[in-house]
Amino acid sequence: MTHTRSHRPARTAGPATDPLTRPATLELEGVCKRYAPGLPPVVDDLNLQVHSGELLTLLGPSGCGKTTTLRLIAGLERPDSGEIRIDGRSVTAPFAPPERRGVGLVFQDYALFPHLTVLGNVLFGLRHLPRHDRLPRARQTLSLVGLTVFETRRPDQLSGGQQQRVALARALAPRPSLLLLDEPFSNLDAQLRHSTRQEVRAILRRAGTTAILVTHDQEEALAFSDRLVVMRGGRVEQSGPPHEVYARPGTAFVANFLGRSNLLGGTADRFMARTALGVLPLSEAASGPVLVSVRPEHLTFTDDPQGTPVTIVAREFKGHDVTYTVRLDNNQELLVHVPGDTVRPEGSAARVSVTHPARAVPSSG
C-alpha cells in the first residue's frame, strides 16, 4: 500500500498578512461537472485558487454547486473537464482516488463510524503512521479539540457539538494539506453553532491548516473566513475578503444574498444617484441606470421633514435591535434595521433617511 499523502508539521503561522503572496495549495482551472448529459452543469468553468494557511469560504444558495466543488476537490466526483491541482500536482490527469489526495473532509452529518469508539474514529486515518506514533497523534488531536476524556465513548453517546469536534479531529489527525468542511455547523443549534465556529476557527489557525468551508449561511461565511467566494449557478460570482465583499457587492445577487440588502432602481451620475429614497451619495462613481444597494442598517427613522415618507408594515423585534419592513409610496418594501430602544407600531407613518453612502451595482439578472 503506497501513500502519497503529504504530512506536514503543524505550523504556528498566525493569520496571514497577505495570503496571495503564499504558494497555492489548491488550484481549480476551468472545472466542469454535470451529473447527466442534457442536465445543466452543476459546476461550470470554475476557477479557484486557495493559498497555504488560508481559510476560504464558498458561499451560495442551495444548488449553486458549492458542495459539488468540494466533492470534486476531495475526489468523490470526477470533473468532466478542467484540472485540479493540489500542492502543484494534478489530481485529475490521471485521476487520483480520494485516498491518495491527502485531503481531509468534515461531513455535514459528520459520518462518524458508529461501530468504532471516538479514539477508533480518530485512529482510522492514521494507518500510514508507524504503529507507535498513532496513539500519541490521535490523543494529541483529540486534546486539540478538547475531547480526550471521551475517547472510549461511542459516537451515539456524544452530543451534537462533541460529535462535530470528533469529526474535526478525525479529519485533522492525518494532518491533511487541505481540509474541507461541508456545512459542518448546520446541524448545531444557534448558540452552539456560534461557539463551535469560533473554536474550530481557532483550532485551524493553531494548526495552520488550509481549509475550505462550504456554507449557505452568510453570517457564518463573514465570521469564519479570510476570503469569501460567492457562488451562483456553478460559477464564482464574487471573491474577496469578507468585509470587502460585504461592503462592495459586485452584483445585485451578491448584494442581496450577502446580508439583506435594499435594492432600488435609479440613475447614477458620478457619486450621486436618483432613487425612490431621493438623491443618494454613492461610495463609488457610476453612471446611467443602476441598482442602488442600501443596507438595512444604513437606513434610519428620522423626524426631519426631508426624510422619505413610509408606512410601517411589519416589525421584527430581536432584543438589541429591531428590523422594520416599511413601504414606500411606490409600494416598494424596504428593510430598516435600528437599535431596539424605541418601538413604532405597525401601520403607523414615519420617515426614513440614509446614513451611509450607498453602492451602485450593475443591474444584471
Added chain:
Amino acid sequence: MKRTLLAVTALLLAGTSLAQTRTLTVYSGRAKTFVDPVVQQFERQTGIRVNVRYGTDAQLVAAIREEGSKSPADVYWGNSVGALGELAEEGKFTKLGTALTRNVSSDYLPDDRSWLPTTVRFRTLAYHTGKIKPETLPDSILDLPKMTSLKGRIGWTVSYPSFQDFLAAMISRYGEATTRQWIEGMKALQPRDYKTSNVGMLEAMRAGEIDVALTNHYYIQRVNRLSYPIDTYFFKNGDIGNLGNATGAAILKTSKNSASAARFLSALVAKDAQTFFLSVNFEYPVTGNILQPTTMLPYSDVSKRSPRIDPTALPKNIDKAQKLLRDAGLL
C-alpha cells in the same frame, strides 16, 4: 374490526361443529390411491359419509393410543400385520362376527378374529435387470450381507411397516442375536435408506442409484407396467425374505358406529374391492374366484415360497425390531 372478529369466531365454530357431524371415521395406513375409490363406492352404495385420516401405520397406532377412549376412529385399516397385531394385543379391537370372516382365506386370519385380512403381499428383492444377473443373487436373505459386490448399491426402507414386519418375523424364527447380526452385516454394505418410500426407492433404482432393493412384490409389478428395467427375485422356498404379509382392517371398541363399520369391512372383502386391489396394486386377494393377471405368480405358487410364521407372533417382536434398528443407528 369487531365485525371481522365475530365472523372469524363464527367460522371457527362452524369448523368445529362440522367435524362432529356423525360419519364413519377411518384411520388408514393405506395410501389414498387405494382407499379413495373404495370409499367413494361405499358412500354411494350406503349413503354413509366416510372421513379418512391418512397416515403411516405407526402414526395412526400412536394416535389411537394417545387418543384412548376419546378416539374418533371407527375403523383402523392397516398396512401391516405388525400394526394390527399391536393394537389387537392392547384390546383396542372388537371381535369380528363370522359373517364377516366366513369367506376369507384362513391363512392370515388371526385366531381371535380381532381383525380382517384385506389383501396379501410378499416381501421380495427387486433388481436392476441391466446390472444384476439373478443367478448371482443368494438363495437366502440371510446371506445378503455377504454380497460385498453390492456395497452401496442396496436400497431398503427402514421406516416402512412391511420391512419392520419382516424383521419381526426374522426375530420370531431365528432370534434377536441372528437378526442383530444380519442388520449389522447389512449396515456394513452401506445400504441407502428410503424411509417409507418404496416407489422412491425403485425410482432411484431406475435412475441408477442402487442395483437391488428389499421391497414388496407389487411395487415391482407397478413399475413393470411402466417398463422399468426392474424385476422380481424370490429367495428359495420358505426363506424369510419371501415373507407373506397381510393388510387388514378392524373395528375399534370405542366406535359408536360399529354397524356402519362392519358394513365397511364387509365391503373391503367384497368382490368389487378385492378386484380393485388386485388391478390397481397387484395385491393378492383374500377371497377366492378372482382372476389374476398373468404377469403375477399364482397365489398358490407364491404362498409356497413364503415361510410359515404365526402372524400373532409378529406384533410382540415389532418393538424388538425397532429397538435393534435404533441400536444400529438406523432409526
Added chain:
Amino acid sequence: MNARRPHLLLLLPALLAVLGVLLPLAYLALRALGAEGSELREIVFRARNLELLANTLLLTLGVLAGTTLIALPLAYLAARTTLRPRRLLMLLGVLPLAIPGYVGAYALIAASGAGGTIDALTGIRWPGPGGYWGALGVLTLFTFPYLFLNLHAALRAQDPALEDAARLLGRTPWQTFREVTLPYLRPAWLSGALLIALHVLGDFSVVSLMRFPTFSAAIYQQYTAAYDRVYSAWLALALLLVTAAALLLEARLMRGVRLSRVSPGGTRPPRTVSLGRAAPLAWAFLGVLAGAALIVPLGTIGYWLRLETNPFAWSGLWEAFRSALGAAAIAAVTTTALAFPLAYIGSRHSGPLARLTERAAYLGYATPPLAFALALVFFTLRVVPSLYQTFTLLIAAYTLHFLAEAVGPVRTSLQTATPRLEEAGRLLGLSAAQTLRRVTIPLVRPGLLVSAAFVFLSVLKELPLTLLLSPIGFETLSRNVWAYTEEAQYASAAPYALALALSGALLTLLILRREDRRAPRASRPPVSTPPPAPIPPVPTQTDSAPLRHSREDTACGSIPRNPSAVPTRVRSD
C-alpha cells in the same frame, strides 16, 4: 403518550400468545422426561443423538455460509452497482421465497438423475441431490431471500458519507468495504441469519427428502415409523434446546452493536459503482442463480405436469386449493387481529412489561413447528380433547406460530401513526374508541394488510403444522405436494406444486409492490425478526431543490468523460 402501564385488556392477547405456546411445550417436556429412569438413560445417551446434533449444527452453519455467499453479492449488485434492471435483481432476490423448500427439493430431485427432466430434455445426467450437500443446496437456494432482503435494505440505507470518509482517510475501495461496510452490515446479517437458522432447524421436509438425518428429520421419522412417542418428545425437546441456544447466541452477538445513524440531517442515496469488465461475471452469477432457484424448479414442475396421468391428482386440486386458501385467509385475519394489540403495546408503551409483551410474539415463531405440533397433539388430547383434530386448533397453531410475522409491519405503521395524531383526534372531539376507529386504524391499515399478506403466504406454504394438526379429510396444497413427493410420484405432485408456487409468487409480488410504494428507497425485510432489526430507519429524502441554471452554458457542453459514474439522482447542494 398513554400511561406507561398498558391496559390489562391489551395484555390479554400477549398472555394468550405466551400461554398458547408455553403450556403445550411444558407438557412436551413432562412427557419427554416422564419416561422411566432406565429408558430415559437409554434415550438420552443414544449415540445417534450426538450424530443428529452434529448434523443439525453442520447443516445450519453450512446454510448460513451458503446463503451469505449468494445474498451478499446479490444485495450488493442490486443496491450498489449500476447493473440494470434493478427490479429484475430484486425479483431474483425475493421470488425464491415463494417456493417452499419441499417443492424446491421435489423439483430438483425430479429434475436430476436418469429419467429426470434434465436427462429427458438434454440427455445430460445431472447427479441427483442428496445427503448433506443436497439439503444444504436446497435450503440455501430457497431461504437466501431472508438474508438478501435484510442486507439489501441495509446497503441502501447506509449513509454514503461513511464510505466517503473512509476513502478520504486513506482506505482503498476494498479496504473501505471490509472495514466500514461489512461491520455496518452485521446487525442486518445477524437478524437475517437468525431467521434462516430457525428455518433450517425447523425444516423436516427438505432433510427428509434429501435423506440427511437432523433433529427435525428424526422427529418426523419417529413420528411416521415408530409406535413409541417418548423418543419423539425427547428429540423435540433437544431441538428446542438447540433453537434456544441459537437465539441466545444471536442476542449476545447483537448486544453492544450500535449502528444507528449517529448524525442528524439528511442523507444522499448510496453511491453506485459501475462494474465495467466484471459485468459479464455478475450476469453469469445471476443466470446460474435464476436457473437453480427459479427456472429449473418451475420448468421441472411444468415438465412433470405434462406427464400427469393420475386422475386423482387433478380431481383433488380444486378442493386442496380451496382448503389451503380458506385456512390461509382465516389465519391471516386471526393473526393480524392478535398482532395489533401486541404491536400497539410495543410501540406506544415503554418499560420491561411492554418489551416482554412484544417479545411474546416471537416465542411461537422460534419454536420449531414440528415440535410445536407434536406438543399440541399431546396437550390437546390430554387436556382439551374436544379441540383435538379440529380446524380451530389448526388455526390457533398457525396464529401462534406466525404471530411474529404480523407484528413487524403493524408496528412499523403504528410508528407513522404517532400518538400526536391520536391526541389531535381527541382534541377534535372524538372519544377514545372513535379515535381508534377513525384515526389509528385507517393509518395502520397498510401495515395490517401487509401483515395479513405475509401470514397468508406463510400459511399457504406451511407443512409440519398442517401435516400433524389438520382435521381428518382436510387436504391442502402443501399436504398433497408432500404426500406425493414422499412417494416419488412427481407427476401427481406437479399440479399442487405449481398452484403453490404460482399463488406464492403472486402474493410475493403484491407485497413487494406495496412495500415499494411505501418505502421507495429501501424495501423492508418482509419478515420481522425476533429482536427488531436495528437497521436505521431511512429518513425521508431531503428536498432536492431544482438546479438554478437559467442558461445552458457552452463551457460544459461536452459529454461527461465517465458516463457510468452518473448517479441515479441528480445531487443538489
